[in-house]
Amino acid sequence: MSETSLPQPLHDALLDVLGATGLLTDTTDTDPFCTDWRALYHGRCAAVLRPASTEECAKAVALCHAHGVPMVPQGGNTSMVGGATPDTSGAAVVISTTRMNRVHAIDHADLTMTVEAGVTLKAAQDAAAAQGLLLPLSISSEGSADIGGVLATNAGGNNTVRYGNARELALGLEAVLPDGSVLDVMRKLRKDNTGYALRQLLIGAEGTLGIITRAVIQLQPAPRSRETALCAVGGAAQALELFAAFRKQDPSAIHAFEFMSGTSMGLVNTLIDGATLPLEEPAPAYVLVELASPRADDSLRTLMETVLGEALESGLVTDAVLAESESQRQALWVLREEHAEAQKRAGASVKNDVSVPLAAIPALIAQATEACEALVPGLRVAPFGHIGDGNIHFNLVQPEGADPKAFLAQDHAIMDAVADIVRGLGGSFSAEHGVGQLKAYMMPAWRGGAELETMRRIKAAIDPANLMNPGKIFPAA
Amino acid sequence: MSETSLPQPLHDALLDVLGATGLLTDTTDTDPFCTDWRALYHGRCAAVLRPASTEECAKAVALCHAHGVPMVPQGGNTSMVGGATPDTSGAAVVISTTRMNRVHAIDHADLTMTVEAGVTLKAAQDAAAAQGLLLPLSISSEGSADIGGVLATNAGGNNTVRYGNARELALGLEAVLPDGSVLDVMRKLRKDNTGYALRQLLIGAEGTLGIITRAVIQLQPAPRSRETALCAVGGAAQALELFAAFRKQDPSAIHAFEFMSGTSMGLVNTLIDGATLPLEEPAPAYVLVELASPRADDSLRTLMETVLGEALESGLVTDAVLAESESQRQALWVLREEHAEAQKRAGASVKNDVSVPLAAIPALIAQATEACEALVPGLRVAPFGHIGDGNIHFNLVQPEGADPKAFLAQDHAIMDAVADIVRGLGGSFSAEHGVGQLKAYMMPAWRGGAELETMRRIKAAIDPANLMNPGKIFPAA
Numbered sequence: 005m006s007e008t009s010l011p012q013p014l015h016d017a018l019l020d021v022l023g024a025t026g027l028l029t030d031t032t033d034t035d036p037f038c039t040d041w042r043a044l045y046h047g048r049c050a051a052v053l054r055p056a057s058t059e060e061c062a063k064a065v066a067l068c069h070a071h072g073v074p075m076v077p078q079g080g081n082t083s084m085v086g087g088a089t090p091d092t093s094g095a096a097v098v099i100s101t102t103r104m105n106r107v108h109a110i111d112h113a114d115l116t117m118t119v120e121a122g123v124t125l126k127a128a129q130d131a132a133a134a135q136g137l138l139l140p141l142s143i144s145s146e147g148s149a150d151i152g153g154v155l156a157t158n159a160g161g162n163n164t165v166r167y168g169n170a171r172e173l174a175l176g177l178e179a180v181l182p183d184g185s186v187l188d189v190m191r192k193l194r195k196d197n198t199g200y201a202l203r204q205l206l207i208g209a210e211g212t213l214g215i216i217t218r219a220v221i222q223l224q225p226a227p228r229s230r231e232t233a234l235c236a237v238g239g240a241a242q243a244l245e246l247f248a249a250f251r252k253q254d255p256s257a258i259h260a261f262e263f264m265s266g267t268s269m270g271l272v273n274t275l276i277d278g279a280t281l282p283l284e285e286p287a288p289a290y291v292l293v294e295l296a297s298p299r300a301d302d303s304l305r306t307l308m309e310t311v312l313g314e315a316l317e318s319g320l321v322t323d324a325v326l327a328e329s330e331s332q333r334q335a336l337w338v339l340r341e342e343h344a345e346a347q348k349r350a351g352a353s354v355k356n357d358v359s360v361p362l363a364a365i366p367a368l369i370a371q372a373t374e375a376c377e378a379l380v381p382g383l384r385v386a387p388f389g390h391i392g393d394g395n396i397h398f399n400l401v402q403p404e405g406a407d408p409k410a411f412l413a414q415d416h417a418i419m420d421a422v423a424d425i426v427r428g429l430g431g432s433f434s435a436e437h438g439v440g441q442l443k444a445y446m447m448p449a450w451r452g453g454a455e456l457e458t459m460r461r462i463k464a465a466i467d468p469a470n471l472m473n474p475g476k477i478f479p480a481a
Numbered sequence: 482m483s484e485t486s487l488p489q490p491l492h493d494a495l496l497d498v499l500g501a502t503g504l505l506t507d508t509t510d511t512d513p514f515c516t517d518w519r520a521l522y523h524g525r526c527a528a529v530l531r532p533a534s535t536e537e538c539a540k541a542v543a544l545c546h547a548h549g550v551p552m553v554p555q556g557g558n559t560s561m562v563g564g565a566t567p568d569t570s571g572a573a574v575v576i577s578t579t580r581m582n583r584v585h586a587i588d589h590a591d592l593t594m595t596v597e598a599g600v601t602l603k604a605a606q607d608a609a610a611a612q613g614l615l616l617p618l619s620i621s622s623e624g625s626a627d628i629g630g631v632l633a634t635n636a637g638g639n640n641t642v643r644y645g646n647a648r649e650l651a652l653g654l655e656a657v658l659p660d661g662s663v664l665d666v667m668r669k670l671r672k673d674n675t676g677y678a679l680r681q682l683l684i685g686a687e688g689t690l691g692i693i694t695r696a697v698i699q700l701q702p703a704p705r706s707r708e709t710a711l712c713a714v715g716g717a718a719q720a721l722e723l724f725a726a727f728r729k730q731d732p733s734a735i736h737a738f739e740f741m742s743g744t745s746m747g748l749v750n751t752l753i754d755g756a757t758l759p760l761e762e763p764a765p766a767y768v769l770v771e772l773a774s775p776r777a778d779d780s781l782r783t784l785m786e787t788v789l790g791e792a793l794e795s796g797l798v799t800d801a802v803l804a805e806s807e808s809q810r811q812a813l814w815v816l817r818e819e820h821a822e823a824q825k826r827a828g829a830s831v832k833n834d835v836s837v838p839l840a841a842i843p844a845l846i847a848q849a850t851e852a853c854e855a856l857v858p859g860l861r862v863a864p865f866g867h868i869g870d871g872n873i874h875f876n877l878v879q880p881e882g883a884d885p886k887a888f889l890a891q892d893h894a895i896m897d898a899v900a901d902i903v904r905g906l907g908g909s910f911s912a913e914h915g916v917g918q919l920k921a922y923m924m925p926a927w928r929g930g931a932e933l934e935t936m937r938r939i940k941a942a943i944d945p946a947n948l949m950n951p952g953k954i955f956p957a958a
Contacts, residue, residue: 113721113840114871115728160672169672171681172649185931192838194870195637195646195912197685198920199928199954200936204648204681208674225729244590251592252702254776256733299731303780361669363590393671394591435672443675451676454662458943459677465942466935477676 009094010050014071018053021063026103028052037078037098038090041145045086045441048094049076056103058178058186058217065215066184068097074471075099075182077211079153080124082145084357085440087157087210087476096474099215101152107131108218114192115223116175121152121216125159128221137223140167144341152216158208160436162260165392167224170207176220177203181213182467192220205462210438211473213466225298227259231308232294232333235315236287236323241366243291243391245320249311250293257307259296261392262340265289265369268386271346271401272339279338279346283323291321291391292340343388347401350384352408354415356398356422360431365391368398368429375421376400380414395435398422444479486571487527491548495530498540503580505529514555514575515567518622522563522918525571526553533580535655535663535694542692543661545574551948552576552659554688556630557601559622561834562917564634564687564953573951576692578629584608585695591669592700593652598629598693602636605698614700617644621818629693635685637913639737642869644701647684653697654680658690659944669697682939687915688950690943702775704736708785709771709810712792713764713800718843720768720868722797726788727770734784736773738869739817742766742846745863748823748878749816756815756823760800768798768868769817820865824878827861829885831892833875833899837908842868845875845906852898853877857891872912875899921956 010018010029019027028034029051038047050073055061068075074096078088090096105122115137119128125139125146132139143149143161153159155177159170167173176190189203206213237243243263250258264272266288272279273286295304308326315321327333347353360368373385382403389397400418402411423433423446433446447456460478463470487495487506496504505511506528515524527550532538545552551573555565567573582599592614596605602616602623609616620626620638630636632654636647644650653667666680683690714720720740727735741749743765749756750763772781785803792798804810824830837845850862859880866874877895879888900910900923910923924933937955940947 111838111840113725114838158674158678160674164672168649169674171678172645181931181935185934187931187935189932191907191909192871193836193907193909193912195641195836195867195872196909197635197637197646197913197915198909198911199916199924199932200690200939201648201678201681201685202932202935204678205939208678213677225732248590252775254774255701297731298729299780299784301780301783303776303778306778307776359670359672361588361591363588390672394669395672430668430670432668432670432673432675434675435670436674438674439676447676454658454664455666455679456676457662458658458664458679461942462677462682462939465938 011071014067014073017067018064021060021067022053022055026054026056026060028054037081037100040086040089041082042084045089047090047092049090049096049098050094052098052100054100054103058180061099061104061215061217062180062184062186064099065180065182069183069471072469072471073097074474076473077101077156077215079121079150079156080145080148082149082153083157083440084437085442087438087440088153089441091475101150101215104217110135110137111192116192117221117223118218119151119221120218121150123151125149125151125154132223133226136226138226139221140224141170141173151219155207155216155219156209156211157438160390160393160395162262162390164390165261166256166259171204173222174203174207174219175222177206177216178218179206179214179216182472187214190218190220210440210476212463212477214472227296228298228300229304230294230296231304232327232336233308233312234282234325234336234339235291235293235312235321236283237289237291237321239289239366240369240391242320243289244362244365246291246315247392249315253307253311257295257297257304258293258392260292260294262292262389263289263391263396264340264343264388265386267384268343268347268388269339271350271386272342275346275349276342279342281339282325287322292336347386347399351402352411353402354400354418356419357435357437358398358422358426358431358433359393359395359435360426360429362394364429364431365394365396368396368425368431371425372398372422375425376418379417379421380411382406439477441475444475444477447477447479488548491544491550494544495541498537498544499530499532503531503533503537505531514558514577517563517566518559519561522566524567524569526567526573526575527571529575529577531577531580535657538576538581538692538694539657539661539663541576542657542659546660546948549946549948550574551951553950554578554633554692556598556627556633557622557625559626559630560634560917561914562919564915564917565630566918568952578627578692581694587612587614588669593669594698594700595695596628596698597695598627600628602626602628602631609700610703613703615703616698617701618647618650628696632684632693632696633686633688634915637870637872639739639867641867642738643733643736648681650699651680651684651696652699654683654693655695656683656691656693659949664691667695667697687917687953689940689954691949704773705775705777706781707771707773708781709804709813710785710789711759711802711813711816712768712770712789712798713760714766714768714798716766716843717846717868719797720766721839721842723768723792724869726792730784730788734772734774734781735770735869737769737771739769739866740766740868740873741769741817741820741865742863744861745820745824745865746816748827748863749819752823752826753819756819758816759802764799769813824863824876828879829888830879831877831895833896834912834914835875835899835903835908835910836870836872836912837903837906839871841906841908842871842873845873845902845908848902849875849899852902853895856894856898857888859883916954918952921952921954924954924956
């Protein structure tokens with residue numbers, strides 16, 4: 005137990021602004037803020053600042069700016085890429101948004117929620133649901149991830165196929181800029197062509213341009229009908245064909261369209277208690293499709309039965325089961341949600357959160373499978389993911405009975421092999437999780453030239469002293 | 482007929498890059514590029530450059546950059562705010578995108594169109610429709626406006642209520658930056674969290690950060706059912722209540738939801754040949770609602786009849802007519818599309834393209850009506866517009882028989898009065914048309930402080946010499 009190393013004048017000024025509750029300096033208190041969710045990074049910080057309002061946040065940032073102290077914004081601390089973890093120097097402060105946690109208003113005319121950054125996504129979803137509305141963003145970390153973090157990382161998830169990423173859901177935004185000034189674009193306007201898209205720029209900037217403090221989020225009427233089906237298909241090409249068939253009928257009905265390889269589903273069946281495949285026999289691949297609509301009529305059921313009926317008849321789908329109750333629906337979703345856990349139980353694995361154009365998904369899977377099997381004979385190719393968005397978690401599980409360490413020694417070779425193929429197909433090395441620290445080194449190769457140069461110029465223009473979340477997105481020069 | 486004043490070395494280098502077809506220097510040829518669509522501005526230019534490819538455009542921009550020559554990007558030249566018109570100095574060149582006019586590809590797996598900037602919106606719509614797809618953006622200037630201009634101004638229109646503005650439709654973008662480097666973010670990815678939102682930033686920047694040269698546009702399946710109705714309502718509050726009733730059932734079915742004041746509809750009825758109100762008697766206000774879906778079933782008809790049935794029963798809607806054929810549908814749309822023309826025929830008018838949060842629309846109309854009537858007794862308050870987006874064209878028509886010039890002498894007093902009310906209601910002074918030259922002076926008052934300062938920093942970072950579309954968005958310092 006020891007005090008961290010905040011310069012005394014800054015400490016006193018921050019204490020004055022934030023109060024004792026808002027300023028953590030004991031390492032016992034600050035340590036949890038210095039390690040990322042995956043425990044890949046273990047940093048240190050000079051203090052954790054916990055402002056309770058935008059005003060407090062702005063004052064604290066202005067003080068840090070004046071003292072040249074780097075700042076690491078942090079929400080629920082669920083980054084997959086070390087995006088909210090300070091470096092090991094101990095020079096930076098972490099600025100946690102968790103105390104800015106009020107839902108200000110839900111507007112039924114505009115279907116919007118005005119919310120502070122520290123509200124967890126789950127709490128925001130619940131506040132909307134309590135008024136018969138839907139906040140159409142769902143990710144597995146939603147119980148901890150907060151609105152500020154979700155926006156800073158432009159989170160995706162299961163419903164992106166219908167509603168877009170977090171960026172598309174934010175109608176208004178407030179952020180504290182690196183110098184402590186407050187950017188207030190909290191307008192509730194669907195049409196407002198008056199200058200640059202600052203809101204969109206701050207969203208997804210991973211805290212490198214400022215700290216998001218409030219947002220106006222667009223809501224939807226809550227669904228009143230829902231149809232969920234698990235389908236056995238021959239592979240990714242057939243899954244895409246099924247997606248196109250649903251989309252042709254009504255793209256707005258598709259709330260989720262998820263792909264699971266037979267290998268990965270096999271692991272779920274074997275290693276997850278109570279996960280039972282409700283189909284006659286195992287298949288090369290599976291699709292979980294969920295249709296939803298605020299309409300209370302039976303048109304979704306008709307749509308589901310029509311498309312699946314034709315697909316079964318043509319052989320595109322070889323078997324299918326429809327959820328006939330909420331408990332059956334949840335059982336089907338278990339078969340989708342437990343892939344990461346099942347893979348963990350199967351031994352060491354290498355993860356690739358990649359995206360490609362839809363048409364390239366079969367090529368991605370075929371080429372990456374061949375490349376990875378050549379590298380490590382016997383490894384288990386276990387892709388799954390949001391195929392409707394072109395987002396595949398192309399995960400590789402160690403050969404059965406092999407030494408996990410020996411397998412993980414190959415992780416960079418495997419990742420590089422997958423990355424080469426993704427790149428050749430016009431894809432991205434990070435679909436959902438962002439760049440953070442983990443992938444910053446990839447930026448010059450993938451986003452180099454005018455793209456990275458323009459990003460650097462914007463960063464330097466808004467944060468000339470490089471004080472806001474340094475070391476994220478941009479590799480060290 | 483005379484030659485313009487391009488420096489000879491630059492002239493020769495540009496001629497080498499662009500060829501004779503791509504370089505206009507005779508004022509007879511260049512004059513049409515120097516006047517805006519509304520004929521509010523009459524500028525001069527040193528030449529018009531007409532590159533036929535991104536490569537030519539990049540080389541031409543690099544040359545202009547090297548010579549310190551300002552550049553004014555221009556698409557279909559349909560700006561409502563002088564956004565594509567050079568100033569009167571004659572120092573700038575106009576860079577016209579019209580020769581970059583190829584539709585490269587339509588991708589049925591991804592539902593995207595890869596298109597060059599100079600393709601008109603209409604041509605792009607037609608190319609999509611020819612393959613059974615919908616490009617869901619529609620504006621009145623679509624026959625001339627091109628994709629580059631539509632994106633540079635983040636165009637809106639009738640279908641924003643369903644599909645968002647142009648920014649939401651672009652999945653990929655290519656632009657030539659002010660120094661001639663090419664920003665290539667032509668990725669067809671729905672999930673790609675790898676750095677700043679440069680695409681979104683360039684879109685809506687009105688050509689001040691670069692010249693958009695290509696884009697990947699998201700398409701939709703073409704509608705196979707459509708229901709259109711004209712409804713008589715008591716006013717804006719009732720129109721909003723009706724909007725909420727449709728939205729509660731199925732927001733994705735609402736392709737357009739348009740408001741027309743009784744006064745404006747009266748002008749259409751009186752002054753437009755063949756425009757006949759198909760209702761029993763005139764009403765205080767009207768709504769044109771269009772539902773559409775790719776589904777071929779009768780669920781839209783049911784939805785329309787259910788919502789309108791309840792609204793008629795409760796008295797929310799006092800009368801309504803459903804289009805029973807395509808010609809009836811088009812006749813209803815005439816009653817929406819002819820308001821600008823009817824107002825023109827009624828004499829001088831003052832236009833305000835404003836937006837407010839939905840809940841504030843009745844207050845906007847009430848307060849602005851009172852303020853304008855106090856300023857000019859007898860003027861005709863004739864608002865109409867995209868009420869589902871909060872976007873009202875709050876137009877004022879001169880008193881009957883009054884002197885148009887005397888009325889127009891009051892135009893700034895009227896606009897200021899409306900602007901004050903819009904601002905008090907959290908609205909915007911430009912919903913759809915952008916800032917351009919016309920409204921640049923309003924930026925400091927409306928978007929001042931950290932917002933305008935951040936925009937200025939971004940502009941200076943990407944275009945340090947202020948060569949790209951100078952004088953637009955930002956007022957002279």
